[in-house]
Every structure is written in C-alpha cells, then in structure tokens.
Amino acid sequence: MQRSFNNANTPSIESSRIAVPIGTTLDRFIKNNQDQFAYASGELSQLLRDIALASKVVNREVNKAGLIDIMGAVGSQNLAGDDQQKLDVLANIRFTRALTKGGEASALVSEELDTFVDLNNDGKYVIAIDPLDGSSNIDVNVSIGTIFSIYRRKSPVGTPIQEEDILQPGSEQVAAGYVLYGSSTMLVYTTGHGVNGFTYEPTLGEYFLSHPDMRMPVDGKIYSVNEGSANSFSAPMKAYIQYCKDQRYTARYIGSLVADFHRNLLKGGIYIYPATAKDPKGKLRLIYECNALAFIAEQAGGAATNGHERILDLTPATLHQRTAFYVGSLNMVEKAGELESAS
Ligand code: FDP
Secondary structure: OOOOOOOOOOOOHHHHOOOOOOOOEHHHHHHHOHHHOOOOOOHHHHHHHHHHHHHHHHHHHHHOOOOOOOOOEEEEEOOOOOEEEHHHHHHHHHHHHHHHHOOOEEEEEEOOOOOOEEOOOOOOEEEEEEEEEOHHHHHHOOOEEEEEEEEEOOOOOOOOOOHHHHOOOHHHEEEEEEEEEOOOEEEEEEOOOOEEEEEEEOOOOEEEEEEOOOOOOOOOOEEEOOHHHHHHOOHHHHHHHHHHHHOOOEEOOOOOHHHHHHHHHHHOOEEEEOOOOOOOOOOEEHHHHHHHHHHHHHHOOOEEEOOOOEHHHOOOOOOOOEEOEEEEOHHHHHHHHHHHHHO
C-alpha cells in the first residue's frame, strides 16, 4: 500500500540508527546525538533536559497523589472547559518553570493557559505542552501523560512573538515527545531521526535508554476508540469499527491518550477520536496533543490523519483548535482513511 500518510522523509531511519548500549542515560544520549539537530547550538538539548527534569518532579507528585491532598478538582476550568485537576495545575507550574528559566524558549503554549505566553527573551524556540493529559484518570490511579512539541520561532529574535510563531503546522516541529506516568515512567521523544524511549529509574533519579529506535508495527490488531459515542459517529467511522470487529481485532481504550498511544506504538494498533455529536470537530487539540504524537507516529513508521488529511500538514487557525485524530499503525490508519474517502 502507498505510504501516502507517512511523509516522514527522515534521512532513512535505518541510516540514522545509532549504536547505543542499553544503560545509556538520557543526558548522555542527548549529548551524543546533539549534532543531529539542524541547528546544533545546545539550546534544544537543554530544553529536552529541562523537560526531563520537570517530568521527574511531576512523576514524584503523581506517585504520591493518593497520599496527600493534591487529588481532585481545583474548582476552576481551563479554556477548553475541562475541570482543572490539582495535579494539572501543579504539572503546568513545574513545566512552565523548567521551560522558561533557561531562556531557550521565547513562547509557551499550554493546555492550561487561555493564551500563549510571550517570554520576552531571545530564545529561539516555541514550546507547546499539555502538562498532564488524561486528567479524568488522575483520581482513579490510571496512567496519565505529558505531551510536548518544540518549534523554532519564525519571527526575528528580540521582537514580540507573532501568530506565525505559534500557529505553525506540525511538520515544523523540531522535536516532540511524551512522558507516560504508568507502571513505570517513560520519556519517549523524536528530533526527526527516529524515536527513542527512556525508562525512569526512580532510585537513581535517571532516565535510561530502554527502547532504542522504536518502530510501530505496520499492521496491528488493536483499535482504541470510545465506542460509547458510536451512535453519533459518521457512517464511514461506524463502518471502520465494524471492519475491526469483522477482523476480530481487540478493543482497548484506556481513555488516556498517551497511554493508549504508547501501547499501540509498542504492539501495533490504531487510536481514533473522531468527530462526534458532542465534539463535531473532534475533541483533541491539534497544537499540544495531536501534533507531537503524529510526529512520533510517523518517525516510528506509523501515520496520523484527521480521517482525510495528514495531521502534520494542518496549519492551525487558533490556539486551542480541535481535530479528529486517527493515529497508529500505517495500514490501519490508511484503511480507516480509505473508508472516510469513499464516503
Ligand atoms: P481527558 O479528557 O481525561 O483529559 O486529552 C483529552 C483526553 O482525556 C484524552 O487523554 C483521552 O484519550 C480522551 O480525552 C478521552 O475522552 P473520552 O472520555 O471522551 O473518551
């Protein structure tokens, strides 16, 4: 089948494979691979380290969520209308602090903030982040995650941040990743040269390379979708679900995007959040949820679309724009797309 939905165009993932022994720390890995970055001046490396550091702090809080009074809603809602959980707020503070201190980032977009923040510095990068995704799972001890995207700013350094810096298509990402706070904590990221996963060793306080050069199986047998909304799915979407059942695929839906994505990345599968009656444009946010996972999926050999178009080709019109999201194994995403296009 044509790989029309995977335009990753990586300098051959084969050739960019790096011989790295298991036991390599994240810091060393970043340092050893710094020359792969298009503009290798060390600032992007520092941002990745800052993200890793903040994730360790958030990991600590997530792990003791049941022990102290940080669980439950804080009483306010973010712009998207979600109840803000205390851990969401805390994660937002931790990541914002870590990412703004060093001066590498000149602007920050967060799910938890109504508008973007112009950091008024000479940083070359713009960060989009969902500090704690899957917040409805916090109170029930189910895996949650952090999602991040890093872009280079377009407007000249030293001038105010412009819309063009913030509303960039996902294809402009220079790095993206996620942290999964699960049975173990993992950081998975790409800089456009394949995908690597690191597992946190809490007693040493270090991430170690555990999943070098991650590849998503081209075919999978898992479909992840909230079938409770199936009555309001489009006819092609209903047809795709029926197709999955006819193929005797396995249904697995945690309802926590990073966890569902990660499982499908490892085992092969598709995650779908389509348009529904409640969310006619889809529920997930393009800039700080879908773009990062789409970049990772493509770099691992998978694909991501909105049912019709490649996610990474979409130019956002607004900060909190939503989109339908089909992400996972290449053949599965293409099959779902074929049904959509046939309608
Ligand atoms: P949540 O509302 O818990 O924050 O990003 C939003 C998200 O979770 C995803 O993590 C998850 O996959 C999806 O929404 C779940 O939505 P439904 O409950 O509508 O299935």
